[in-house]
Amino acid sequence: MTPRRPAHAPTPPLADSPEPAGAGQAAGTDLRPAASLSLRSGGQSWGTERRMALLAAIGTEGSISAAARQVGLSYKAAWDAVDMMNSLSGELLVERVTGGKRGGGAHLTGRARALVAWYQAAQAEHRRFMETLSRFGPDGTRHLDLLHSMALQTSARNRYEGVIGAIESGRINDRIRLDLGGAACLTATLTHASTERLGLTEGRRALAFLKAQAVRIRPAGTGATHTPGAPASDPEGANRWTGRIVHLANDGALTEIGLEISPHVRITGLADPDIPGGGLAPGTMAMACFQAADVLIGTAD
CATH class of the missing domain: 1.10.10.10 (Winged helix-like DNA-binding domain superfamily/Winged helix DNA-binding domain)
Structure with a gap:
């Protein structure tokens, strides 16, 4: 029990x-x-x-x-x-x-x-x-x-807990907005069958999981930028968050970067290999981009 x-x-x-x-x-x-x-x-x-x-x-x-x-x-x-x-x-x-x-x-x-x-x-x-x-x-x-x-363990580096703020239902896929507290939110897409199976409704608490490999970090100002309080995704389904770099590690092949989006929201991802790495340094602003389809949604019951 x-x-x-x-x-x-x-x-x-x-x-x-x-x-x-x-x-x-x-x-x-x-x-x-x-x-x-x-x-x-x-x-x-x-x-x-x-x-x-x-x-x-x-x-x-x-x-x-x-x-x-x-x-x-x-x-x-x-x-x-x-x-x-x-x-x-x-x-x-x-x-x-x-x-x-x-x-x-x-x-x-x-x-x-x-x-x-x-x-x-x-x-x-x-x-x-x-x-x-x-x-x-x-x-x-x-x-x-x-x-x-504390008891929940997962291989995903990024784990968030929040309240479902909106559900846009489709014939096959639904768009779920998860409000993380304060101004932060994210958007996930999942099948309508999954929405029903999980019993997702507006106002219900839910969990979101996102692997670091699915997050691309770019210098701030590269493309459209969105703060977490703005619409969490664009029409193509890309979440875009801006924050300050608080962690950076390079193993010679990949660069792992951690961004502080707000006092209670952080995200870890990899430097975008298609964007020059100039400007990605601790203390500077950067943008994290990830697809709504890469976000996994779960519940605690």
Whole structure:
């Protein structure tokens, strides 16, 4: 079991779950840690509250489509989640039934019913544990936020956390604007199916990952420049940030450069090989360019 950070998009509760602590209070007034529970088996994290809520809803509704509506998922996202859970479990959790008077449906196997019951018991115990943590002081949520961020490891040098400020939906791809705090923001493109699968909505917290190799650093003034507060990408999908060089390392073949965009936002990339390197020195201003398609978006639940 892993203590989870507060969810910024409400996750539908399980059928017999009590109202979460602090429900109904104004946003930001409840400083107690949220009691959300994820499941991990070995190195694989696969059970989240929303997935378990989907299983529970299938058990009561007898239909994947009806369960999807109950937990706030699209029909396709629910089917994808069921396929994933069936695959991870090594045995069927949800059996689909075709035909019949009702036109078919779905029901939980004995394994799934046992899993849902176990999860509900574990969730109740987890909620009591989080309530105990809240007695240690009002900063529990901030501490869990920091611990959660410190625990996340990825090969991407650039990792950002923010709030989804806008979603421009397309037939195939969506454009996501992630607000990083202050004036900083970035734009990412991902498939519409991924937007639905991740449950991305405006106002929800999300993570962005960007490999340093995908970032090109150029002297300031090379081409169009944008501060992080300006539109985060041009029509061709290129994010352009300007900042001060705070790190520069050269191994003889590549030059790695770190820019400070704001007090809380930094980016690491490589000197653009197509642009002369003159002017790229510590303390000087430079521009970081990266494509929206190179930004990976993730969520913590």
